[in-house]
Amino acid sequence: MLTSTARRMPQLIIGLVVFGSGLGLVVRGGNGQGSWTVFHEGLSFHTPLSIGAATVLTGAVLLVVVIVMRVKIGIGTILNIIVIGPSTDLTLWLLEEPSSAIVRGVLTIAAPFVVGLGSSLYLGVQLGPGTRDGVMTGLHDRGMSIRAARFGIEATAFSCGFLLGGTVGWGTIWWLLAIGPAVQWMLPWFDRGPRVAT
Numbered sequence: 001m002l003t004s005t006a007r008r009m010p011q012l013i014i015g016l017v018v019f020g021s022g023l024g025l026v027v028r029g030g031n032g033q034g035s036w037t038v039f040h041e042g043l044s045f046h047t048p049l050s051i052g053a054a055t056v057l058t059g060a061v062l063l064v065v066v067i068v069m070r071v072k073i074g075i076g077t078i079l080n081i082i083v084i085g086p087s088t089d090l091t092l093w094l095l096e097e098p099s100s101a102i103v104r105g106v107l108t109i110a111a112p113f114v115v116g117l118g119s120s121l122y123l124g125v126q127l128g129p130g131t132r133d134g135v136m137t138g139l140h141d142r143g144m145s146i147r148a149a150r151f152g153i154e155a156t157a158f159s160c161g162f163l164l165g166g167t168v169g170w171g172t173i174w175w176l177l178a179i180g181p182a183v184q185w186m187l188p189w190f191d192r193g194p195r196v197a198t
Contacts, residue, residue: 005075008125011190012076013083015121016130020052020087022114027051027088028097029108032169034115035158035176036132037088042164052089056081062131069138074128081131108171116182123183124190146187150180 026034033041040054049057059081066073098104123129129137132153139149154176162168 008127012122012125012127015118016079016083017087019115019118020084021091022111022118023088024091025107025114026111027092028095029104029171030097031104031108031171033167033172035154038161038166038168039157042161042166045165050089052085055085055088059131066131066134071134071138076122076127112175112178113182116186119183120186120190123187146184147180150183154179
């Protein structure tokens with residue numbers, strides 16, 4: 001008989017892959033990156049890292065922050081670091097930037113909702129938040145709404161990415177406005193109940 005953790009693993013993995021794919025979509029939209037991708041792209045400009053590899057490195061560094069904030073981590077936290085970056089790079093490899101401005105606009109508009117779906121899927125299994133969402137939930141536990149916490153985190157990443165030379169545009173502003181409400185709206189759909197031991 002499968003344990004509770006094992007039953008939740010497919011939703012966790014699917015959520016992480018969807019999340020990474022959504023990051024790839026906003027890059028291929030070409031209208032400005034999502035705020036974290038602005039940072040990861042900027043970091044890639046100054047290092048040999050790809051955007052996906054920069055995502056992995058950032059997640060590992062943020063893991064230390066999450067531990068300091070005493071947010072409960074689990075297998076989901078570790079898999080977040082491992083899966084999202086390669087999923088982003090795979091999406092970028094599979095999907096060329098469309099020549100149509102309309103298609104690029106659709107990708108840009110849809111991307112935060114795809115990432116919101118992925119985030120809600122893996123947060124909903126309660127196997128430990130990703131490091132970025134761990135910071136978000138840590139701030140939420142300290143009295144901030146999910147929307148405000150997510151906005152603050154995204155805005156900080158954007159500012160650092162901009163200074164590093166990451167690509168910005170109207171899609172970046174759209175991301176900042178849409179990602180918080182998207183996560184807050186979708187998260188209740190996939191909540192699998194109490195946290196489970198990992």
